[in-house]
Amino acid sequence: MTPQMTVPRRDKLKELLADGENVILFAKLDAKLEKFHQDNTFLYFTGLNHPNLIYVCEKHAGKCNDMLFIERSDPERIVWEGEKLGIEEARQISGIQRIHYLDELYNILTGICTLARKLYSNLGNVTLNRPPSYPMFMLEPVRNRYPHIEIEEINNLVAPLRKIKTDWEIEQLQTAIDITGDGILDVMHNAQAGMMEYELEATIFYRMQRSGVMRWGFAPIVAAGINAATLHYEKNNCPVSPDHLVLLDVGASYNNYSADITRCFPISGRFSPRQREIYTIVLDVQRQIIAMIAPGVTMAQLNERTRELLAAGLTEIGLIKDKDELSKYYMHSVGHFLGMDTHDLGGREAILEEGNVITVEPGIYIPEEQLGVRIEDDVLVTAEGHRVLSAKIPKTISELEAIRLQALSQ
Numbered sequence: 490m491t492p493q494m495t496v497p498r499r500d501k502l503k504e505l506l507a508d509g510e511n512v513i514l515f516a517k518l519d520a521k522l523e524k525f526h527q528d529n530t531f532l533y534f535t536g537l538n539h540p541n542l543i544y545v546c547e548k549h550a551g552k553c554n555d556m557l558f559i560e561r562s563d564p565e566r567i568v569w570e571g572e573k574l575g576i577e578e579a580r581q582i583s584g585i586q587r588i589h590y591l592d593e594l595y596n597i598l599t600g601i602c603t604l605a606r607k608l609y610s611n612l613g614n615v616t617l618n619r620p621p622s623y624p625m626f627m628l629e630p631v632r633n634r635y636p637h638i639e640i641e642e643i644n645n646l647v648a649p650l651r652k653i654k655t656d657w658e659i660e661q662l663q664t665a666i667d668i669t670g671d672g673i674l675d676v677m678h679n680a681q682a683g684m685m686e687y688e689l690e691a692t693i694f695y696r697m698q699r700s701g702v703m704r705w706g707f708a709p710i711v712a713a714g715i716n717a718a719t720l721h722y723e724k725n726n727c728p729v730s731p732d733h734l735v736l737l738d739v740g741a742s743y744n745n746y747s748a749d750i751t752r753c754f755p756i757s758g759r760f761s762p763r764q765r766e767i768y769t770i771v772l773d774v775q776r777q778i779i780a781m782i783a784p785g786v787t788m789a790q791l792n793e794r795t796r797e798l799l800a801a802g803l804t805e806i807g808l809i810k811d812k813d814e815l816s817k818y819y820m821h822s823v824g825h826f827l828g829m830d831t832h833d834l835g836g837r838e839a840i841l842e843e844g845n846v847i848t849v850e851p852g853i854y855i856p857e858e859q860l861g862v863r864i865e866d867d868v869l870v871t872a873e874g875h876r877v878l879s880a881k882i883p884k885t886i887s888e889l890e891a892i893r894l895q896a897l898s899q
C-alpha cells in the first residue's frame with residue numbers, strides 16, 4: 490500500500506468527522522515469538538504494517554490535524570528485534586507528515602481532549618467477561634479524566650468506506666482467491682483415504698507459501714465426514730475414510746486481503762446417492778442466490794430467499810415437513826462481506842452497492858448421517874449485477890468426480 494492509496498482514504502475519514510470529533514487508531518502490539526498480524530483498520534488508513542504505532546487525527550474549527558506516533562529505537566534491542574520503523578520511513582510509507590514518539594502521546598492527547606467531544610477508536614469487541622482490549626486500556630486515562638468525551642468503536646464510521654473496494658483491492662482479493670483455488674485443487678488431486686485432515690491443510694498451505702502468501706485469512710477448516718457438520722471445526726486432526734465427503738473452508742490472505750472459499754469432494758471419487766442428493770440441493774440454491782446479486786439487493790433478501798429455497802429442497806426429499814424445521818439443518822446466514830477481514834465490515838442489514846464483495850455459502854448439516862455440505866464462492870457486486878471471483882474453482886458434481894477419479898487412477 491502506498492500513500493497514493495492511503496491519503497485519499499484519510500481524506501474521506503476527515504470528511505466524516507464533525508468539529509470536536511477525533512480518531513485514535515492503535516496498531517497491534519508485537520508479541521514475542523509470534524507472527525505479527527496488523528489491525529486492519531489501522532493498516533487501511535496508514536499503510537503501515539508495523540507493530541506498536543498509534544495514529545491520531547483531531548478535527549477542530551473545520552480543520553483536521555493528523556499525526557503518527559512511533560517507537561524510539563533502542564540500540565541494545567536492535568540485535569534482537571531489528572531496526573524499528575524510523576521517522577523518514579514512516580513518512581514515506583504512510584504520507585503522514587507529523588511524526589512523534591510514543592512517549593509524547595499523552596501530552597499531545599491532553600491538548601486534544603480539552604476540545605474534544607468524541608473519540609473514535611478501534612476498540613474491538615467490548616464484553617464484560619473478557620479483559621479489555623489494548624486500545625481500551627490505553628484510553629482508560631481519557632475515560633477517567635474526561636468522562637464527557639464519548640469513546641466510540643470506529644467500525645460503523647468506516648464501514649461505508651471499507652466495504653467499497655477499489656480496483657487495487659479487488660486485484661488483491663482475486664489473487665488471494667486464485668491461490669486458494671490452486672491449493673484446493675492440489676488437495677483434490679492428492680488426497681487419499683487414511684490421510685489426516687491436517688495433511689490436507691498442509692497441502693494448501695504449501696501452495697500458499699510458494700505463491701507469495703504469508704498466512705491464512707482465518708483458521709482453515711478441513712473436515713471429513715461428521716466433522717463437516719461442525720460449523721467452525723478447526724481441529725483438523727482426524728483421519729479421512731474412503732466413504733467420506735471432505736469439506737474445505739479455507740482462504741489465503743494476500744497483502745492482507747482474505748479469500749473465503751468452501752468446496753466439498755468425495756474421497757472415493759464418487760458421491761454416494763445421499764451425498765449427491767444433498768449436494769445438488771445446496772448447489773442449486775447457491776446458484777440461485779448468486780443470480781440475485783446486484784446493486785440495491787439487501788443481505789436480508791438473500792438470507793430470506795436462501796431459507797425458502799433450502800426449505801423447499803429439504804421438504805421435497807422428506808427430511809423436514811415445513812420451513813420451521815429448517816434451522817435443524819441450516820443455522821447460519823448465507824454470506825458476509827469479504828475484504829481485509831474475512832468477516833469484513835458491512836453488516837447484516839446492508840444494501841448491496843457496486844464494489845462490495847460478499848460470500849455466498851449455503852449449507853446443509855445432518856449430523857445423524859455424518860454429513861455436512863457447504864459451497865462458498867466470493868462475489869463482486871458490479872454495476873450490471875455481479876461477477877463470481879472464484880468461478881474458476883470447480884464445484885459441479887461431474888467436475889469434482891472427474892478430478893478425483895483421475896487422481897485415484899494415477
Ligand SMILES: [Mn+2]
Pocket residue numbers: 749825848850865
Ligand atoms: Mn465465509
